[in-house]
Amino acid sequence: MTSTHEVFNQVPPLTGHNTAHDPALREGLEREGAGWALPEVDELGQLAGTAEAQGWGRLAERVPPRLHTHDRYGHRVDEVEYVPAYHQLMETAIGHGLHAAPWADDRPGAHVARAAKFMVWSVDAGHGCPISMTYAVVPALRANPELAAQFEPLLTNREYDPGLRDPATKRGLIAGMSMTEKQGGSDVRANTTTATPQGSAGSEGAYELVGHKWFTSAPMSDMFLTLAQAPGGLSCFLVPRVLPGGDRNAMRFLRLKDKLGNKSNASSEIEYDGATGWLVGEEGRGVRTIVEMVNMTRLDCVIGSAAGMRTSLVMAAHHARHRSAFGKPLLEQPAMRNVLADLAVESEAATTAMVRLAGANDRAIRGDEGEAAVRRLALAATKYYVCKRGPIHAAEALECLGGNGYIEDFDAARIYRELPLLSIWEGSGNVAALDALRAIAREPQTLDAYFEEVGLAAGADARFDEALARLQKEFTSFDDIELRARRIVEQIALVFQGSLLLRHAPAAVADAFCASRLGRDWGGALGTLPTGLDLGPIIDRALVDTAEIA
Template sequence: MAVRVFHLLAAPLYRIGMAATTHTVTNQVPPLVGYDVFAADRALSEAVERHIAPELLDEVRGELSELGSAAGSAQVQEWGALANENPPKLRTHDRYGNRIDEVDFHPAWHRLLGHAVGAGLVNAWGRPGGHVRRAAGFLVWTQAEAGHGCPLSMTHAAVPALRTDPGLAAEWEPRLTSHVYEAGLRPAALKPGVLFGMGMTEKQGGSDVRAITTSAVPLDVEGEYLLTGHKWFCSAPMSDGFLVLAQAPGGLTCFLVPRVLPDGTRNVFAIQRLKDKLGNRSNASSEVEFDGTWGRRVGEEGRGVRTIIEMVAATRLDCATGSAALMRQAVAQAVHHAAYRSAFGGPLIDKPLMRNVLADLALESEAATTLALRCAAAYDADTDEERAFLRLAVPAAKYWVTKRCTPMVGEALECLGGNGYVEESGMPRLLREAPLNSIWEGSGNVQALDVLRALQREPQALNAFLTEVGKARGADHRLDNAVKDLLTELADLDGIEARARRLVERMALVLQGSLLVRWAPAEVADAFCASRLGGDWGTAFGTLPHSLDLRAVVERARAEV
């Protein structure tokens, strides 16, 4: 009996000992944390040096490194995880049955948003080098969490639309560009800073804004209207104001709709539900109902699209920049993992096939970053030629960079193997986020058709585009040949709409190639032109020509902790 008791008592101890032995952790990768996201990104830091005036460079480097160190910290990464694990919740009524239409966010969301506003990510207009420094900051900060980039983007982009009405701009622009974030609803005049959203899409129309049925009835006071209708997508509904399209007597018109009226009463802004989205879980996207909702006209009646188009262009560039941020974080995680993980007798990063995959991912990331910052610099220059260049460059960049994001992030996830498929790695969140920017502010077809529209109606845009590409003429024969092929395609207008995606893809690749040939290290430009322009590339990542200097490409993309 005593022997039996001994065995019963000893068995659990034996099992505990075995568990401790078998769970010794080896060959696991340390987290990519505690690093400067900006300084570790050579493509981005070099782009900032290239596009920022020398007298501002030390100041801009300092602010971006401060932001980068925060983005790479354990605390901010935890905020990003918490904001997505605890998505926003809609409260339509208070305890007494009064309609309040409020959305509650986790405190981590407010911390992320507050830090971003404080860092000036809503303020590019009127600052020297403002668009480049904001785009770089946006690319750095949204690597920690992408969902709160939505209100940042719309707030930044609302400024040029409001400038069509000098009175409205004088009233609202100081609030929009403020570096102070205050959550909660109260009159905008009483807040130190405000956020803006946008409401265009309706369930019957989607991207076809001509199908909008929301009506706007003028009041006796000039410029004031009452709006009635339904908006199918309205992101960040706790923003302080919204730019909305509605049908006025003179046609489709843009309106400013505040959440709270100047006297402190709530505007009619009934949030019907929050969308249950694939990704972007931290951000509230909603359906809203207007029923006698007060709005102020922005611009002239019947010119709503023209009024809001500058906002759309700015948010489209943010789509490309946001996708570049997701790409950069994905490749940083993949290279970091491969550097520390051993398999088949050595570090993964030294295996020729893995190195090929990582180099291919790095090329995609660097090309996206370089293009986004070049477009931001064109905004800062604000010349006739640069504005014409943006007319084609922005929709082409939005089309191609956002299209490449999802397969690129998926391949980076695979570099981590099964660990990448686990939520704790953060890679699934990146993958769920990746398709968003290709849909938001116009899907791929909308961007391709917009490029065709510009080619047909604005010849100066093509001249500016070709002038930019021509700056690399003679530097790489594969790029020169690709430009010739592009010109051949542009000369053939038969069936052009059905070929629009192919055309815009080639335009984006030629533009990226020209920028990399001029500014990137030789090994990066050579690999890009050989694969993307020279045709020596397969259908999946990791099919670069083996003769290229892939080790140097991968090392350039590595984020050092």
């Protein structure tokens, strides 16, 4: 070969590192009572940093699921085929308890530990969808104690047992959700799917479902929670793929969605053609039944966004560390340092808020009403804001890689395509923002609990105190409050993050956050932090050690 083919000044692969070596995450785990989980978090983070695990994620996305409506003889089968890499991802996630395992663990911090593992196992977002849904289904299923007693042990078991069989014969189960319809979207009360009591011998509590669902992700799951109109109003049902005894339930797959990202996850359009479902909760109380489930999946949206930010940040910092331009490494260029530090502040704020919310979730599940009130408002606001920031953060991190970031051979493009989903899932921006305001209107104690929480940082920084005062002024009048919804909820999220960083993060991180996000000394793009900040410690927290540095 001639010298024109010499490769130099290219960045070594980002492999051989531990994705759990995230200071904000590790410090948060200790703070929220889950320090005992660090060995398993490290084990999973070490695996996530290997070339093998990263290869599973790339392959599962590049070879997306295939729908088979019929077998070669013409029999209806309604099955989705995945590449083996997808099953390896699922087996790993379930084996480490990322699904419903915390519901069977009485230790304080079990749900915080699960959140940390969910974050560090960031090699593929698509398979995280059935993992998240299985986690969220359990508390809703408990509205029917008989169904919970039958299926919860299998949903919480750490064995991945794919394939369509009678659920009672399997070692472990996964669950999904089938809520939205083409005419309704987030307005689930507009659903037209009907549920008619069967009333035949041996079918006590069973209903016949007929209707069309617009988004049903992970359709090879063993069972689904779905909403349908029963005689008493909109109700929640558990619909199995395979009925007791082994017969297939009457669920027909029409197509798989061709999505922007999240391609390893099969999102399908289905019809219930006389499918059997069992009532969960009371007739007419379907939305109330799934409220706790929504809390779980919204938290997972925040976890997923924080994971995407951290992965993008580490990728950008790794590139800047090993790529030179204009005579020195990018990491030493002042403009690049500003970008990296700004990306790091955004990532650390998201992770710190996520871990605090996971702790509130853990304690709320155990009956702490104060923590439940904090979770109710802060989670809706954080879901709105952090998930909005994810794609912006990913785009800036991608740009740090230059042209390579735009190439599918690298992972930056895949992360960028994934993150918009998390702002849409479980209620797009307006839904999340309005839900936060509804929480205040219906349960005023949530606002009191929120201000008590963020007030713990009062007096630590004048810029924070001024931001807190501005937020409090927003509630002196409720005129046009829906018009102001996004503005208010963004401030709720930022003040929440600022309070946490002032109390728990290194001074350099908190100072940069308060100067930019709260003090408004910030431009319209990332990388516009003001002068006078100590950027070195902020950037250092984004650098990881790898086994393959050239």
